[in-house]
Amino acid sequence: MRFLAFDLGAESGRAIVGTLRDGRVTLDEVYRFPNEPVRVLDNLYWDALRLFHEIKKGLLLAVARYGRDIQSIGIDTWGVDFALLGEKDILLSNPYHYRDSRTQGVMEEAFKRVPQDKIFYRTGIQFMPINSLYQLLAYRLQQPSLLAQAKAFLMMPDLFNFFLTGQKASEFTIATTTQMYDPRSGDWARELLTSLELPSSILPEIHPPGTILGTLLPQVAKETGAREVPVIAPASHDTASAVAAVPAQMPDYLYISSGTWSLVGVEVPEPVINQDTLRLNFTNEGGVAGTFRLLKNVVGLWLVQECRRAFERQGEILDYTTLTQMAREARPLVSLVDPDHPSFLNPEDMPAAIQKFCQETGQPVPQSKGEIIRCALESLALKYRWVLDKLEEILRKRLHVIHIVGGGTKNELLCQFTADATNRPVLAGPVEATAMGNLLIQAMALKQVNSLAELREIVRNSCELKVYEPQDTSAWEEAYRKFVGFL
Template sequence: MSHYVAIDLGAESGRAMLGTLAGGRLQLEELHRFLNEPVRLPNGLYWDAFRLFRDIREGLRKAGRERNLKLDGIAVDTWGVDYGLLDANGELVVNPRHYRDPRNNAAYDAALAAAGKENIFEQTGLQFMALNSLYQLYAAKLAGSPGLRAAEKLLFMPDLLSYWLCGSKKNELTIASTSQFYNPTLRRWSTELLETLGLPTHILGDIVPPGTRLGSLLDDLQDTCGLGETPVFATAGHDTAAAVAAVPAIGDRPWCYISSGTWSLMGVEIDEPIVTPRALELTLTNEIGVEGKTRLLKNIAGLWLVQECRRAWLLEGQEYSYTELTRLAAEAAPFAAVLDPDQFLEPGHMPERIAAYCSKTGQNVPEGLGGFVRVCLESLAFRYRQVLESLESLVGHRIEVIHIVGGGSKNALLNQFVASATGRTVIAGPTEATAAGNILVQAIGAGEVKDLKQLREVVRNSFELETYEGKPDPAWDRAYERYVKVRGS
């Protein structure tokens, strides 16, 4: 029996998850949960990196001091793109900014003008989004950031937190591939692109694959947390890469995945990147996964729309759980309206903005809270179908199975909507795919799990999965045609 801790940080919360591996089965237990809230300062939006590390330390303390566990590994995964900068002494000189920081938008336009959209895609194969690390760095340059001038090392969020745990300053592969200055074809940093934009290249470090042992937990953390000499691994540092590693696919039928949460990441796992004009036209992205696989995927707004509706209603004094909102959505009339989920990426006033969108596109405004939520879920299912067709056009075959993993896989109504909208088999679970993937990649690094194939076998043996069958339905097809028309307009 072995014990690993996954530090799993999302855009709203973080957890220290204990994974116990025995007899080819994995059991997960939450040791510590904490909020991850950005801090808005007069000059921008930041992550509270020091408080996050304090909570990570508290999770490890619970493992060591309260549970008296001997850990076989610790590893950190986080959301993508965000980073901190260190000086020559290893001190943080630029605190990680939030990917929604408003200064990125102007830098995005300026970078495209300076380097050329086709050139950037040819070198990186990545989807164009203003939040990508490339535009954050360029925003720092345009702002004349003293921290950027002093920087000697760039560490993405899981790299930074791992450095504070064990003292190793490495860039893990999967998180590096979200930056838009990593070349997935040549499998190295795209230094030429950074040079074109006048950005420093010496801050880029050695890239290590997931499963690499970075070092041992620092002495003061061993003492504080009651842990002995404990390995710190680079897991699949990008949370989506960890979740995709834990997709319980057998491979007997062509499959794709949806990592479902605040964002939906939908894609296929392939051996080599597809960096073509057609991929650029479809705005698909090539990121790297475990065992060097390419994750050809699309970032979609996801359950963000429902989360923002709920937040708006809470401010009005209407408090409903997600379970209650889903029940109301199931009772609401179908196909009242359709939305383009990716038009609603900014926070605030979500129900009002949805109503305005419906009016602008000549549709009826949804009725009641359930009506709004149902429109969001149905539209998300239609967006999945559209992305599915894009993926199929690139890989050249029909995808028969859709694996939905992550927290959003608990939404049975959305799962059935996806099956109905696409006419494909949907397999939902595990909900804790990211933590499971984090831990089992550590186990690969420790030699306890052989490879990605065995990792997925452990997942299938460890978690209950739900299957939803799609059937031909003219009503869904008609509504999808309306969605395509509205989105195109």
């Protein structure tokens, strides 16, 4: 059977057809398109209508290649961002990008109304100014007349599902990224929203991953040449789909979904909401098959991506392979940064921001491109080590192996640094974990896959994992002691 996944990330989107046969899934990327934010005056937006145009184009190309063989469609995207619809389902505003500056100071305003610990104990979600809760509060504080017109709140994948089917609904894993979901009640945290004077009536019903939302609208089917196939909500948060496809066989492992962001965590049967997770600012996001993802959001390869853009602005176009080789040749463990320091959220010049951090912390300032990239990659690996240590403290057990999935698996230097920094073997792969998870959850919805365990067995059968063993761990132990001092 064949299924169509749309995987939209912070840099690009893809339409991928997956064929499930004999316990294996094979992938065919039929279309790739850029996903670039648009700055208008002082604000940063997503171009939602352009993205929907690209989704329809991807559907058209998939139908041209596979015709009626496509059994269903599923969409996953990044978390936290959303759209507001008004009367007659009109899009009230272009959805804001999570890196837009309008949420500066809004989280602190929320704490004046509701204590920070109360928000955490209600939602179990870590505190980041980009969370949907603070984005929605920014509307109330800065654009109250626009919020008053809102009739529906839809997360980004939910918006595209609505455009495809006409059905307004939210999927569980994406809803949990908002810091507006109460995992104990299994519904929106309506009391919290009322305390912040935010409307809960605009929130849609929440459905579990693998829900068939409806079929393609006739006009969309006609425009793309598709039949009216089912549209399924997979794990609509891209990280949830990726974690579903972690090819683990044994318990007690750490996963890292590695891309623009690094999501570092474990799979648990229920959320872990206590003083430790509050103090350490960990998060409990929804997973597949009744699970939760206890994790930490770490700024990931964003550091390298933004360095590459800065180098391009200076007139030097370098691919990631070249940058990684430059880093490989630089001296090891000279200077380190905290990847999650606020100065790295959206700087105008990432290399300059890294240099400034090193200068202000009394370290040698990296000068060459290779030194800057190596500093970023080593710092990421050491942040993974910190998250690993804290998770083991919370869970009171040792995590024996690390699974890295996603695009970051292609950075072999980072994978090796992770093994070295954590003193754990690293199993890297699959690269296309998000797409595999999306496609195979669609297959679960259509009764072609029976369980999460079977899904992971299919993933193991469908990809080769690369193993990285720890090396020179004593040097990394010394670097870790230095790194912890910056946190």
